Amino acid sequence: MKILKKVGFLSLFPILLLAALIIASIASFQESKVFVLKKKAEEEQHADVSTALSGIPSFITDEMIIGALNTQAQYGYPASVCIAQVIGESGFGRYGPGGESGQGLSQLAYEYKNLFGIKGTGPAGSVNMVTGEQTSNGDDFTITAGFRVYHNYTECINDRAVLLTDVYSDLIAGVTDAKEFAQQMGSRWATDIRYAEKLINHMDNFNLYRLDTMTVEDYEEYQNSHSDPGEATEIQLRICEIAKNNQGTIPCTPDMCAAWVSGVYQAAGLPYPTGNAIDFWNKWKSSGSTSKDNIPLGAVVCGSGSGYMGSIYGHVGIYIGNGKVANNIGTFSVETLDQWCSWQTATCQGHTGWIGWVWPNNQPLNQ
Incomplete structure (x- = not known):
């Protein structure tokens, strides 16, 4: 009788093993699903809107x-x-x-x-x-050091201001000139012996001084005047999504x-526009x-390009919103x-630099 019981268990063992493997696989799948959903949620949490100010790196956000x-x-x-520090420390x-x-x-930012x-x-x-x-x-x-963690960028920027007040007042009290402020504060902020010089280079290169005479109200008014016009149609949004993720039917190759x-237009389900870059402008x-204001999402922007090929054919890209072009x-x-x-x-057919924007095939997609 004992032998029969033992044989019965052994005969069931492969079934039990298979069941255990199935349960483990299901658990692993659920764990992977949770990880993917968590990662997606984290990406959505990190998503932010780049500043509408021209000539400033795209990683600088409204916040x-x-x-x-x-x-x-x-x-x-x-x-x-402040923004020069963000560029230098985290950009x-x-x-x-x-x-x-x-x-x-940077990862820290x-x-x-x-x-x-x-x-x-x-x-x-x-x-x-590190x-x-x-x-x-x-x-x-x-070295390996402990760094402060914040809930958002606003909290970090406010903490910087408090730190400057508490620790740097002997250097910056009464200083209103931005370059002098950078020199004084930069002499202590980091061990980089060229820290202040680098800050000033960022301030010069990106014309950050315009912020020093601007209020939040001024900036919000600027945002409103440079926001993308109206509500986009489904096809406009599809073009922008394909363009910004480089998912068109033609890969990026020179010229x-x-x-x-x-x-990109073909991948969005539209007729394939034919012609070279300057043809886009001449035909459509x-x-x-020719205005840079209120460019519709998904429209083709036309320019003169650079070098010899630009002088013959010009250059085109796709306006994807928020003041940005994919090309x-x-x-x-x-x-x-x-x-x-x-x-x-x-200079291409009398045009130098910006030419204008068009709808390929004379087909407005925002109507």
């Missing part, structure tokens, strides 16, 4: 600009220096929007909302990270900007405008409209 302007109004600390990283091309934020490399324990705790430092002679070395644009300019420059690129126009120095 950062408004935070800098608020602390400027409250404390008198130049907003230009051109590989996290968040633009990160795949080095136009995102994107995941932990610490824009200025402030060490210690913040309102949301602390995180240990960081580069310098000796007084300029020799580089690395094929018009083909890339046509491939009646559907568009093929030999590789995939997303730039602000002003940046996009700035490098187009060729």
Whole structure:
């Protein structure tokens, strides 16, 4: 009888093992699903809107600009220096929007909302990270340090203002000139012996001084005047989504900007627009405008391009909203409209730089 029981259990063992494997697989799938959903939620939480101000890196968001302007109004600390610090401490990283091309934020800024490399324990705790430092002679070395963690960028910018007041008042009290402020504060903020010089370079390169005479109300008025017009149609949104993710039917290769644009339209289910870049303008300019104001989402923007090929064919891209253009420059690129126009120095059929925007095939998609 005992032998029969043992044999019965052994005969059931493969079934029991299979059941256990199925249960484990289901649990693993559910865990993976939870991870994906959690990651998606985190990405949505991190999503932010790039500033509408022209010529400023795309990783600088509305929240950062408004935070800098608020602390400027409250404390008198130049907003230009604040944003220059964000660029220097956290910019051109590989996290968040633009990160795949080095136009995102640092991990510390994107995941932990610490824009200025402030060490210690913040309102949301602390995180240990490796960081580069310098000796007084300029020799580089690395350490692992605890950095403050914040719930959002506004909280971080406010904490910076408090830190400046508590620790740097002997250097910055009464200083109103932005460059002098950067020099004084920068002499103590970091071990980088060229820290202040780098801040001023950012202030010069991106014309951040315009922030120093701006209020939050001024900025919000500017936002409203440069917002994307009206509600976009489904096809406009589809074009923008395909363009900004480089998912058209034609890959990015040198001298094929018009083909890339046509491939985006084709992927959106529209007729394939034919012709080179300047053809787009010559054939369909009646559907568009030479004004940079109120460019419709998904419209094709036309410029003169650069170099010899630009002088013959010009250049085109797709306006994807928020003052930005997606285009093929030999590789995939997303730039602000002003940046996009700035490098187009060729003269193509009498046009130099910005030409205008059009709807391919004279087919308005915003109606």
